[in-house]
Amino acid sequence: MAKKVAYMGMLTALAFVFSYIEFLLPINLGVPGIKLGLANLVVIVALYLLDVRWACSLSVVRILLVGLTFGNPASMIYSLAGGILSLVIMIIAKKGKLFSVMGVSILGGVFHNIGQIVVAVFVVETTSLLYYLPVLILSGTIAGVLIGILSAILIRHLKKAIQAEGTKCE
Amino acid sequence: MKKNDVILLAALIVAALAGFGGVSLYSKLSTREPQAVAYLDGEEQGRYPLSEDTTVEIRQTDGSYNILQIQNGKAEITAASCPDKVCVNHRPVGGQGESLVCLPNKMVVEIENGEELGIDAGTR
Structure with missing residues (x-):
């Protein structure tokens, strides 16, 4: 338990820092809302190496922290919608065992964007925002692939590290 | 993968x-492209895109008529059965919201989706 809490603290800090990096270096492609989603890397790693509950709290804590520090209540609602939908879909995808880390990451990226745009449609009350959907599906897919590659590498190495440490402790 | x-x-x-x-x-x-919409007594009679040169006759049941001509992206009334010919003497219209009106025949032609009109002149 103590070890898990330690991991959890570390991962939360990491996700927080990743969000900050993205906040400092926004990718501007003409359409608002496109980003790599580095923080999702941490959530995926938590999902695979810790468990579902920890990944959930990690994600929510990160969004609240980022919203309170670099964002505003409005951006927090968008992040929360995207983050929760993305997490739920990723959990289902992982449980279904149909996809590898790559597929889970892609689904996470795409549904993060879908969650945000759905909230935006309700807030702004314009369905014409759905015009952005194709762009956001594509950008979510690309981001998902990149994060998926990184996650797969990280999970492989971290698993070894955790196991090695586990044997050392015993 | x-x-x-x-x-x-x-x-x-x-x-x-x-x-x-x-x-x-x-x-x-x-x-939608710019078009001239013809109304008789407030009811829509037809839509004619300004991009095509055409001539149409807008005829009423009582025999009164207006000839609407579209040329070079503008609409004008070239002939009419009305006595005063105000509509015929009106210059051709093509800007957003501009209209041709023939009161005796209760006929209105209105431009939809037309080019936004600038200010003709200003003073200060």
Whole structure:
């Protein structure tokens, strides 16, 4: 338990820092809302190496922290919608065992964007925002692939590290 | 990377491309070209795009008529059965919201989706 809490603290800090990096270096492609989603890397790693509950709290804590520090209540609602939908879909995808880390990451990226745009449609009350959907599906897919590659590498190495440490402790 | 991942990736890219196609098609259909809309006694009689040169006769049941001519992106009334010929003497119109009116015949031609009109002149 103590070890898990330690991991959890570390991962939360990491996700927080990743969000900050993205906040400092926004990718501007003409359409608002496109980003790599580095923080999702941490959530995926938590999902695979810790468990579902920890990944959930990690994600929510990160969004609240980022919203309170670099964002505003409005951006927090968008992040929360995207983050929760993305997490739920990723959990289902992982449980279904149909996809590898790559597929889970892609689904996470795409549904993060879908969650945000759905909230935006309700807030702004314009369905014409759905015009952005194709762009956001594509950008979510690309981001998902990149994060998926990184996650797969990280999970492989971290698993070894955790196991090695586990044997050392015993 | 599993086979399912590749399928998912392909499906999403296809969905996004289909979405792009749908959006561009939809916006092409919904951006309407400038057109002259003819009304008789407040009821719409016909729509004529300003891009095509045509001549149409707007005739009432009692035999009164107005000849609407569209030429060079502008609409004008070239002949009418009314006594005063105010509509015939009106200059050709093509700007957004401009209209040709024939009161005796209760006929109105209005420009929709036309070019926005600038200010003719100003003073200060």
